[in-house]
Amino acid sequence: MKTVLLIGTLDTKGREYQYVQEKLRAEGVTPFVMDVSCKTFESEFASQVSCREVAKAAGTDFVAVSQMERVPAQKVMTEGAIRLSEKLYQEGRFQGVMALGGSNGTAIACAVMQRFPVGVPKLMVSTMASGDVRGYVGWKDIVMFHPVGDISLNRMTRQIFANAARAMAGMLKEASAEKEDKKIQIALTVFGVVQPCAERAKSLLEEKGYEVMVFHTSGTGGMALEELVKEGRIDAVLDISTTEVTDEVVGGVLTAGPTRLEAAGARGLPQVIMPGAIDLVNFKTPDTVPEKWKDRVFYRHTPHITLMRTNIEESECLGRVFAEKINRAKGPALVLIPLKGFSAYDSPTGPKAICLDGRPAPRSWFWPEADQAFYESLKNHLDLSRVGFREVPLHINDPDLAEMAVEELDRLMHEKGKLRA
């Protein structure tokens, strides 16, 4: 019998949780309720873990929590819920997590859900589910279910909550092992401006019998890649878009955090790095670009995506940061430098660049000196006794480069295999 952890604020949603518990039981699933209420209340509804225990797990007591403002109280209860649920999960006490909530309940429950591995069913019925949910979902496989109305019981929501409970029960069914699962898993990163390279590489890898996991490097993609490598779900990495590192170092919006490009090395996985899209720093609408950069070189990819060209100084700095990260690799690593350009825009036929206000830019986007500053700096700081480095007179989207990258990764994997054997 499977058990699902229900994380709820029983002070306001006791009846709704009672209903969901009935529906889960009807499907043969055992509910296990953790109460994350932030205010004292007369408890009519039973829980397996009380809000007092949750507060205590966060190192405080519930009376103190119930006197706090909403935001700090939420923070305490989130912390307590994470600690207790991680312990319960390690003990094998539940196999899935489910919750119903408004903004407060969603914030707490999703922060907990994000802690559990991909594949563990996570379902959030949330009044926030028809809006910007990135903060709730993060890079995880959290299922967001929009309840149409508020989280309160009526004819319509009973139908929706019952659907949610049955969806959770369905996900908790035993999965059958699949023969395909034995294939070697290669992570590949992609971004619009290096798409041709990524697509070609993916086909070639699949032809060789590998399975490819594609990550779009918009911040969450890179985070997912790094975390999945840490969890041991990935066997090798072909990093074609490293723009998230640029955003982290220079200050764009698509950063994947300070440890991007590090997990594969730390785990000793074979990796080939073609530092694609390092020529651009990502912003949203033009007003999201800091004032100090208004006279820099820009390109408006869409009305909601504004790209800034990295300059020589930043490129040099980036080269050093890349080298420091890659030098720490415990496994085989190779850097391939596409001398003719790092993205579709980084080419003599690239787009017309502008200043932030739309005036012509002081120079074109294509900037070989900036590229050179990057790879010279990278080479100078790289420990060439341990890390491979090759300058290739091709553009990143040249099919020959994708082919070379795949061949090299394949070689690194076989060499590693031999070393192991």
Added chain:
Amino acid sequence: MKTVLLIGTLDTKGREYQYVQEKLRAEGVTPFVMDVSCKTFESEFASQVSCREVAKAAGTDFVAVSQMERVPAQKVMTEGAIRLSEKLYQEGRFQGVMALGGSNGTAIACAVMQRFPVGVPKLMVSTMASGDVRGYVGWKDIVMFHPVGDISLNRMTRQIFANAARAMAGMLKEASAEKEDKKIQIALTVFGVVQPCAERAKSLLEEKGYEVMVFHTSGTGGMALEELVKEGRIDAVLDISTTEVTDEVVGGVLTAGPTRLEAAGARGLPQVIMPGAIDLVNFKTPDTVPEKWKDRVFYRHTPHITLMRTNIEESECLGRVFAEKINRAKGPALVLIPLKGFSAYDSPTGPKAICLDGRPAPRSWFWPEADQAFYESLKNHLDLSRVGFREVPLHINDPDLAEMAVEELDRLMHEKGKLRA
């Protein structure tokens, strides 16, 4: 045996759809595939409805579609898919809808899903699911499932796609009828600034044995209310927050479209309208407010919510618009005017108002003359021979007003009942 409509672009995602079909069949669900590919391709994968048929249903042919740009092609295929799927649904050919997609596939499939009633299982596995999904979900109960990686098959995504298929199969299980479902369903609208009124009214309605459906009037809430009334799922309406009408008329961001406040009347449902929150026009960050209004009266509710006070001229106009909408009601309607203020901010103890740039505002938020312009105009344009109108010397959040509203709605419902009998 239940059938699920799968809406997919088989040109790029054939293998993934094949996998999901296997998983659905393993759960006893029959897949029915509609191909919405926008480009010609060599078809390896069977579908029950081909992309040629979809294009034809939209009044064009697929060769033409495959030569179009992405956006117009998407539009055509969406239109064709909607027409065919609505017909299939009417014929009882499927009981749920599911899809996997990137931005293009998600746009097409979710536009189709939005056409089907609440309660019909709708599940979208989408690379866009960890971002702003409002355009995809709308006000419906569409379940968004984030696949972590791209829509391509590997060890991780197989686990995720299988979970999605099992969630869909779970939702398709027969629901049991519930005795609670016989209760009368009352829709109630709410917004932060009229929360005390809404909460009190909800409790009182529940004490009387009604079930309450709560709608947060942030645009989608009002749309949901109006559509659910049209579908016959609601028996009476207590409209406490009508701020969406203000946004529609003046030009804020939380409009629910031009027909808000009309469905209940058109269906002849009893309704009590307390025009709460008509004193504010909603914007996001200050830069979303049109330049022409920069010297108006504002309040920054949060960094992401900027409120503008309606002025006398707008209030007068609003009163007329409300009257025109309410005059068309075919059922009993009563307007209650809270003379001491329409929102928590519309009070002598309300917040300190500012101009858009943060300087002190030309006047305070509390503006009895603007309120008066609204209700005088409303009264003057209202057909008082058919619609009830009462000015009450209370603030909207006074518990006595909530009580009065509930008593009056209860009375209208009983009177209507007598007329029917």
